[in-house]
Amino acid sequence: MVAHKIVMIGDSITDSNRLEDPEGMGGGYVRLLRDYYITEDPEARVEFVNKGVSANRITDLEERWQRDVMDEKPEWVSISIGINDVWRQLDNQEMDQVLPDRFLSIYRRLLNWTSEETGSNLILMQPTIIEEEVFSRGNQMLKSYVEIVNQLAGEFDAILVPAHEAFLKHLKKNSKSNLTTDGVHMTSTGNMLMAKTWIRAVERSII
Template sequence: MNLGKRLVLIGDSITEWGKNEDPEGIGRGYVRLIHDYLRVTEPEKNYEIFNKGIGGNRITDLEARWQEDVLDLMPDTVSISIGINDVWRQLDQPELEQVAPDKFEQKYRKLLSQIKAATHANIILMEPTIINEEINSEGNQKLKAYVEIVNKLAGEFDTLLVPTHQAFIEYLQKDSRYYLTTDGVHMNSAGNLLMANQWIKAVKNL
């Protein structure tokens, strides 16, 4: 895949991870690892990489800032990682207005349509990762529908798909007992490496 020069990676706190304390605004999560990999392996391309993750975001929050944080930047590549909070809020804040799977799909499709209409950007969809490092946790069971929607939309819009959820599940099935998150959701350095590795593999395999 020719990523172009300008890359926007957008999502929630998993994407944001440390960007507000970083003078470069890249953070210390999977976006940092992708940034460093690209800058080291293809220095001549002088990539511009924008971390547009914001903690707590759901698909509805992305919709509210889509114009400013994606379309106005005229990116060559847009990478989206969203869906964890759409499920997690159902568990930890059930009093909120929730984003059910059908609403998630409708909002996501709208955002992808806007990219297609306004830019020539490559689109990369990352599956939402995990909620608790237990394969059969309530969060992971609820998450399945959202992962399926991301896969469906990747096919519908002919985008690159990064099988992040699948990779985490396969890791958990091996029962290494080495954790990838700090709290079941937010990545430690190993979890960020898994995410970045899946992203890079997906891009290189095209």
């Protein structure tokens, strides 16, 4: 019997080609987390369920929340979203933009729904980065979305994973190692940084 079921929901960073993986984990930070908890405590009964979908924004999560979160009845829900909400604005895709106020209202609605109907524990991950430059336009626009995630973590007594802060800290060290392949999607180094930041935030709460 699985003691701890953890749904990991988000965009392509979470997805990481999970549908091409026989285990459904993908090749990103979710797999690293799964492997970490298996090796850290072989007796721990933890099931990671990857529900990342490439190109998703908060509006897309809302459309599939019943199927991919509520119906799974998880003990924990870890959410990583916000990059595409900003990235599409940078690409000048004017249709159906998700500006900060809308992002906040939808995100809060999903958290209320989850808390009231499932009692699942919540883990909110700050969106990471857009371009490996601290002061890039994308990272400046992302600030409002990061602040919203911080605010909601406080409102819902959720665990906050400070992924954006961790990535900026790394970039400020002028490291020569690339965290992304294109400014958004993770290299193996970026995935490791995400996983380590998640583990440090969650500690041993799930086992």
